[in-house]
Structure formats: structure tokens, C-alpha cells
Amino acid sequence: xxxxxxxxxxxxxxxxxxxxxxxxxxxxxxxxxxxxxxxxxxxxxxxxxxxxxxxxxxxxxxxxxxxxxxxxxxxxxxxxxxxxxxxxxxxxxxxxxxxx
Amino acid sequence: xxxxxxxxxxxxxxxxxxxxxxxxxxxxxxxxxxxxxxxxxxxxxxxxxxxxxxxxxxxxxxxxxxxxxxxxxxxxxxxxxxxxxxxxxxxxxxxxxxxx
Numbered sequence: 001x002x003x004x005x006x007x008x009x010x011x012x013x014x015x016x017x018x019x020x021x022x023x024x025x026x027x028x029x030x031x032x033x034x035x036x037x038x039x040x041x042x043x044x045x046x047x048x049x050x051x052x053x054x055x056x057x058x059x060x061x062x063x064x065x066x067x068x069x070x071x072x073x074x075x076x077x078x079x080x081x082x083x084x085x086x087x088x089x090x091x092x093x094x095x096x097x098x099x100x
Numbered sequence: 101x102x103x104x105x106x107x108x109x110x111x112x113x114x115x116x117x118x119x120x121x122x123x124x125x126x127x128x129x130x131x132x133x134x135x136x137x138x139x140x141x142x143x144x145x146x147x148x149x150x151x152x153x154x155x156x157x158x159x160x161x162x163x164x165x166x167x168x169x170x171x172x173x174x175x176x177x178x179x180x181x182x183x184x185x186x187x188x189x190x191x192x193x194x195x196x197x198x199x200x
Contacts, residue, residue, distance in 0.1 A: 020114060
């Protein structure tokens with residue numbers, strides 16, 4: 001357990017969620033701490049299949065995320081994906097009622 | 101429960117984490133779907149107190165996050181905070197062993 005120092009008894013649901021994001025990334029990246037395209041595909045298929053379905057766009061998604069073009073997704077690039085997908089979910093699920 | 105459509109039985113831990121981030125934002129923003137500075141302070145104190153401690157920097161943090169300067173934090177600005185804090189956590193908790 002890499003993250004055991006952070007799981008204090010009083011960790012909130014939000015903090016626990018942030019730790020889950022970190023743990024999921026490292027579960028698929030392994031020791032190298034980068035996701036290759038095959039790792040990202042496996043992660044999306046196993047862990048995000050309710051939120052990302054069109055797997056044939058993986059090439060485009062990977063290229064978009066891989067900002068530095070090294071053919072690997074580092075944690076900062078991964079968290080950008082999480083932010084993008086979470087924002088999209090927020091817009092889908094939350095009624096637009098703040099028009100004031 | 102705003103997000104009940106998304107909580108299918110097979111929702112993964114990662115997806116559940118993303119929903120928790122959305123739910124936490126709306127728990128503090130209420131119907132207006134924006135966080136005022138007092139809302140953000142309450143959210144940080146209650147939900148991120150293991151990860152963000154120096155509360156006296158709230159003014160600076162708020163100004164940094166409020167990209168469009170409307171004195172409110174919308175969801176996209178909030179998810180940028182989550183991404184920033186999660187990245188910082190990742191760097192703190194994960195040993196630097198990928199030097200290859």
C-alpha cells in the first residue's frame with residue numbers, strides 16, 4: 001500500500017476519492033509511473049466503461065492527453081483526463097438551473 | 101440524489117470517486133452551482149483538511165482558481181483545484197522510482 005500514510009481515520013469521502021484516482025493510476029502504470037497506450041486502454045475498459053464507451057477514439061484521446069508527445073501518459077496528463085470526464089459528467093447529470 | 105442515474109451496479113471505484121467529487125461540489129454550492137469564497141472555505145475545512153491545511157492562503161487560492169474573476173468558483177475551476185491537489189499528493193506519497 002503506497003498510500004497508507006494518507007489514509008488517516010478522518011479522511012473524507014472527497015480525500016478518499018482523490019486517493020482512489022492516484023491508486024488507480026499506479027495500479028495500471030506499475031512501477032514505471034506512466035501509462036502506455038495499452039495500459040490506458042485497459043484502465044478505461046475496466047474502470048471507466050460507464051463514462052467512456054467509444055473505444056475506437058482511443059488513438060485520438062491518447063494523442064490529446066500526451067501533451068509532451070512521449071507516447072506515455074504521466075500522472076498530470078491522466079488527471080487532466082479525469083478532470084475532463086468529470087466535468088462532462090457534471091454537465092450531463094446536473095440540470096442547468098443556475099441561470100441567474 | 102442528483103446523480104442516481106449514474107450509480108449503476110457496476111460502477112467502478114474510479115467512477116464512484118468522480119461522482120463523489122461532483123456530489124461534494126454541489127453539496128457546498130447548492131442550487132446556484134457556484135462556490136462563493138465562504139463555501140470554498142467550508143468545503144476545504146470539512147472535506148480537505150488532511151490535504152490543505154494553511155487556511156490563511158485561502159484568499160490567494162481563491163483568486164488563483166477564479167480564472168474568470170467573477171468571485172465564484174464554477175465546477176471547471178473546482179476540478180482544477182482537485183487536479184492540482186491530487187497531483188501534489190501523488191508527488192508526496194509516491195516514491196520517485198521512475199528514473200529510467
